[in-house]
Amino acid sequence: MKIMEIFISQHGSVLFKRGELLVITNKQEKKEYSYRDISSILISGDVRLTTAFIKEAIENNIDIVLLDKYGFPQGRFFSTGLNNLSRVKKGQLICANSEVGIKLAKEWIIEKNIQIKKHLKELKQEDYLTEINIEKYQEKILNEEDLDIIRGYEGNISKKYFKILGLLMPKDFKFEKRSFRPALDEFNALLNYFLGILYNRIEKSCLIAGIDPTIGFFHRDDYNKPSFVFDYIEKYRYIPYGLTLKLFRGNKVRKSFFVNINNSYFLNEEGKRNLVPIFYDYLNKKVIFNNKKIEIINLIQEELFQLAKYFVTISKERR
Numbered sequence: 001m002k003i004m005e006i007f008i009s010q011h012g013s014v015l016f017k018r019g020e021l022l023v024i025t026n027k028q029e030k031k032e033y034s035y036r037d038i039s040s041i042l043i044s045g046d047v048r049l050t051t052a053f054i055k056e057a058i059e060n061n062i063d064i065v066l067l068d069k070y071g072f073p074q075g076r077f078f079s080t081g082l083n084n085l086s087r088v089k090k091g092q093l094i095c096a097n098s099e100v101g102i103k104l105a106k107e108w109i110i111e112k113n114i115q116i117k118k119h120l121k122e123l124k125q126e127d128y129l130t131e132i133n134i135e136k137y138q139e140k141i142l143n144e145e146d147l148d149i150i151r152g153y154e155g156n157i158s159k160k161y162f163k164i165l166g167l168l169m170p171k172d173f174k175f176e177k178r179s180f181r182p183a184l185d186e187f188n189a190l191l192n193y194f195l196g197i198l199y200n201r202i203e204k205s206c207l208i209a210g211i212d213p214t215i216g217f218f219h220r221d222d223y224n225k226p227s228f229v230f231d232y233i234e235k236y237r238y239i240p241y242g243l244t245l246k247l248f249r250g251n252k253v254r255k256s257f258f259v260n261i262n263n264s265y266f267l268n269e270e271g272k273r274n275l276v277p278i279f280y281d282y283l284n285k286k287v288i289f290n291n292k293k294i295e296i297i298n299l300i301q302e303e304l305f306q307l308a309k310y311f312v313t314i315s316k317e318r319r
Contacts, residue, residue, distance in 0.1 A: 071196030088210040091311030101217030115238030182264030189265035194240035
C-alpha cells in the first residue's frame with residue numbers, strides 16, 4: 001500500500017530515477033525512495049525532474065503536483081487512465097445543468113455552516129452564534145434557488161465568522177478579515193497554504209474517482225478553474241479553519257515562519273518545514289465512518305467514489 005506523500009520545496013532539488021528508486025538530491029542531502037511506497041509528490045519552488053522519473057511515476061500511479069507560492073496546484077502529471085469514466089462525466093454534466101447540482105452544492109454549504117457553528121461552540125463563543133444567526137441563513141439557503149443570493153448568504157456567514165476568529169487570536173497575530181491571494185496577515189497566509197494542500201488532495205481524489213474537477217455546480221467556472229473542487233471543499237473547510245486557529249492560539253506559530261513582501265504575507269521555508277507536516281498528520285487522523293475507523297483523507301476519497309456512482313446512476317436515468 002502506498003503510504004508516503006513527499007513534499008519538495010528546496011530550491012535546486014533534482015529528482016531522477018535510478019533502478020527501482022526515486023532519488024532526490026539538493027545541496028543539503030540526498031534521499032532515496034521506493035516508488036511502491038509513494039502516493040504523490042508535491043513540488044514547490046525551482047526543482048528539476050527527469051523524463052525517466054516522470055514516466056516511472058506515471059506508470060506507478062504516483063501523482064506529481066506543481067504548486068504555486070501560495071500552495072495551490074498549478075498543474076500535475078498523472079495517468080490518463082484515471083479519468084476515462086464517460087458515464088461519470090455525463091452524469092456530472094447533467095447535474096451541473098439541473099436542480100440536482102444546486103441541491104448537492106447546498107448540502108455542502110450547509111455542512112460547512114454546521115461545522116462553523118460546532119467550532120464556535122467548542123471555542124465557547126455562544127454569544128457570537130446569536131449574532132451570526134446561522135439557523136436563519138441555513139433556512140434561507142435551503143429555500144433559495146438563485147445562486148448569487150446564496151453566495152451572498154454564504155459570504156455574510158463567513159465574514160462574521162472570520163471577524164470572530166480575528167478577535168480570538170493572540171495579540172501579535174490579530175487580523176480583521178479574510179484575505180486570499182495575497183494574504184494581508186500571517187493567519188490568512190497559513191490558512192491559504194493549508195487550503196491549497198486540501199484543494200490539491202480533493203482534486204487528486206476527483207481524478208481517481210473519475211470526476212471532472214472543472215465541472216462545478218455553485219462556484220463560477222471562469223478561467224478554467226477547478227470549480228467542482230471549490231464546491232466540494234466547502235464541507236471540509238472546517239479542517240484548515242480550526243487547525244490554523246489552534247496552531248496560533250497554541251503558540252506553535254512564529255513571526256519568523258513568514259515573509260512580508262509589499263504587505264503581502266507568505267509562508268517561508270521554515271514555516272513550511274514546521275507547520276505543513278502538522279496539517280498532513282491531521283488529514284491522516286481517523287474518524288468514524290459507517291461504523292469503522294478511517295483516515296480523513298481516505299474518507300474524502302470514499303465519498304467521492306460514492307458520488308461518482310451517483311453520477312453514473314443519473315446518466316442512466318436521463319438517457
